[in-house]
Amino acid sequence: MNNFGGMHFIWWIIWFIFLVWIFFIPTDIPYQKTKKDSPLDILKKRFAKGEISKEEFEESKKILNSKN
Incomplete structure (x- = not known):
């Protein structure tokens, strides 16, 4: 009997968690967006807000x- 049978099972669990993490993590994370608004966009927003x-x-x- 092999004494490392439990370790083999743990590796399968680690691989499963890793694959779930890769495929199910959201790709559109809001805090990663660094797009800056143009001055005209800011102006339009201020006008829209009144x-x-x-x-x-x-x-x-x-x-x-x-200026352009």
């Missing part, structure tokens, strides 16, 4: 577009 008026939005948009 932080700035339409006139301020249009003026700022013209300034941003003139």
Whole structure:
């Protein structure tokens, strides 16, 4: 009788856990996203939230577009 039979079983468990971890871990983790918003995106968000008026939005948009 082999004394390492239990160790063989443990290795199968380790491989199973490893494969489950690889295939079922979420690939879209929010904190890994490092995309920065462009100034125009920030301006649009501020306008949508009501932080700035339409006139301020249009003026700022013209300034941003003139820098390109």
